[in-house]
Amino acid sequence: MMMMREPMRIYLMSALIGLSAVSQGQEAVLEAAANVVYSEADTSGFKEPQRQMNDLSIWDSERFQKAFLGSYGVNADIEPRVTVVEQEQMQKVLDVLSEEDSMEKALKLLTKYNKEASSAIFDFTIANLHFQMDELEVALRFYEQAIEKFPNFRRAYKNAGLIQVRNGAFKKALPYLTKTVELGGHTSLAYGLLGYAYGSTDQHLSAESAYRMAILLDPETVDWQLGLARSLFKQQKYGDAASLCGSLIEKNPESADFWLLQANAYLGMKQPMRAAENYEYVNLMGKATAESMTMLADIYVNEERWDLAADSYLRAYEIDNGENPSKPLRAAKILAARGALKESKRMLNRVAERKASLVEADLKELLKLQARVMVSEGGGEDVVQVLEEVVAVDPLDGEALMLLAQHYGRNVPEKAIFYYERAANVEKHEAEAKLRHGQLLVGQSKYQDAIPLLRRAYELKPRSDLEDYLKQVERIAKSRR
Template identity: 35%
Template sequence: MVGRKSPMNPRILLRFLPIWLVLFGPRAFGQESSSELEAGPTQIELSIWRTPSYQRRFAESFRSQASVEPRVSAVEVDLMSDAMDLMAANDIDGAISLLESKRRVDGSAAIDFMVGNLLCVQARLEEASEALEAAVDKFPDFRRAWMRLGDLEARRGDVEAAHRALVEAYRLGANDSDTIGLLGWANAGLDRWVAAESAYRQAIMLAPDSLDWKLGLAEAMIRQRRPREALVILDELIELRPDSSKFWAMQAEAHLAVGDPSSAALDLEILEAIEGVTARSRSMLGDIHLEDGMPLVAADRHLAALKLAESPDPGRAFVALRRLVDGGEVQAAGMLMDELRELHASGFDSRELATLERLEARVAVQRGEQAEAAAVLEKVVDEDPLDGEALILLGRYHGRMPDGMERAEYWFDRAAMIEDVRNQAKLRHADLLISRGRYAPAIALLKQVQREEERASVKALLDRVERYERQRSREPSDGGGAS
């Protein structure tokens, strides 16, 4: 019965031993191999075991281990042993069916754990996840189940679920390199780069020869804008595995981040020699040519990347396109936009399509096609009334029109109600008011922005506008004075 406090019969313990060994291995007993188990204790070990201090420490360690392992009744031990007999006969399905037929809400979490393990063996990962979740629901401190669940969810690619399980395993004392390294991977997948770095460093300390954890640490350095530290790690990795394309690709990214496009280009030449011309290498070359001030060549490389990819991911091309538009590179931006527009036929999501339409509108403005740009932006806003960037662009468009002040303020006010772009909308609105000589309302907007987020540039602008307003208020008005 679950929760039974009386000591387990030695015969039952002996019967349970093969189950424990198969599920957890001889290392669960602190031994390196089964041959060491068979050798038995030496006379020195026996004398140590008889000392009261050792016996006390042994009892404490057992209690500590018991706190993270569920209790198992004698009946459940028999059940697990019967399942082992079926496993020995290579009848995994039969073992699972037997255990499933006896699983109870008030049964031991060890049964659910064993079912989850067997389902993992059969690659039935969703069912395995459900069984392991049942195990930790019954016994929340079941460390081994949390570890297994974290590993399983990582295999399934569910980063959030893996992170939750691995954090619990770590909290309960799991301190092996695999658990901690996977925790680094999960934090990286959630863009928690400081936590990822910490986990990867611990994992490397425990497994200094692991290339995966070192590569993860290098990526964490790059994402935290510390590419020079990443280059030190990547030099070591490439020396160990010069044929690894992923090491060369990340080194190219790090060289780009430190402003060394020539070295990045050399890295990519080696990368393409290893794995051939790929969408990844072409898009990275596009980024390099952007850094080198060659926008047309950059656009051409990103076009090649889109055509090479079996399942094109436009994310990197959108980043390049935005940079081209920001730099006023109308011809190169137009080339890339045309290809992205063709790609839309094979499936953009609504967010990507809205991004493309906003960028098309900005290029239209740069070409002097103001009315066309406004029409595109109004279409974007009709489809997504909360598209703050499009609302601001509409405000700026109408602000350039001689009679567009009222419409411009309408769009800026709408954008200011959206949290993500609130301050940007108020700053653009203030710029427009200043250009029209309406200093008092501009000052009010600038003060609102400064209260929410202090910025030196906004403070300098606010001081300057307040000075203009004071000077103007001291000047006599036209036609003023006594008659």
């Protein structure tokens, strides 16, 4: 955080003057001075929030910055006063702060004056200066010292809570923020951050209550409304969340967050095509993410809209700049399993454009999926070449062995049996390999030989359909003895 600029310094000076004036009954003078400075305060020195807080915009708002600067004032009813000697010491600090680049000098002077028996105002002021310089851990330590000296120091609780939220330490922030409210700090900021901290610790009912209070006091801040929508969603109150998001979208139609959250609510309401409309609109806005396009594609898969699914999967791949091939490979596998071979090939061909840069695991997956599609289409030697390339890389790749066996099962059963036996040695594929091998023998009318294989397959993975099939084979085998 940059050093505070001149208007901010004027405010601090006014507040410190107020420390000496309070004992004379002149709180109104301090309040008037503060209000004048609010209209011209330069708060551009405030630093952007840390990464975990990027979804809160209040840190940059003028209202928040003024509220923080306002913490230099004094609430004589519940917060510590200063003695006459301490007033004189603070006056000297004020003189230093009237100079350019004076923050460090002021801190040294405050540290000199701050003793164990000194007013908590000293610790609090030191903490505020460190807060403005973005030295948050140091600031927190001095806020805690101020609280130890004066246990009902509301402003110290509030600012300590702000630091914990800024640091993403939400569980630690809760005691500070709840104490702030308990001591009468009924502000939208206190309730809003309380809601955020509750939501971040999975206390969503409490988060909902806090956000509703924040909105009651400040209906214009979007962060609190979005937080309320998220807390409703987390409680599976999908209808309420979708309705609230609709209101937010009317006010802020260009905010992708609202459209995406409403889409998630629609999914919770079992209305996938309404969710798809939202995802499509976000894509048209140019604000789609790889995750949102993948969600859209999955919706289209479930609706058997294979072409739209492939388009969405490819769009997600483009957003990722082709740096995560495992996602389109997963998509191609899903499409192939659903029989959408044409669309699966589109995905695989796109990934194959970067074949040279694929890691071994992704390369194997690409080759196996290409082979699977070829086998489904009745491919010939091309598929054999691809699968043998996979087996050469990994001789225990059970999936490749199974695909080779299925390919040869049409015309060269001896080779098919060879590969089924190899695949059966891979634990993950033993059940399927035994089943396919047994079915191949049944197709050759070798029922007695097939029975042990089918029984083993059933032992490994019991299924009612397989049980029925095994009984039929046993009856036929018995009738032909």
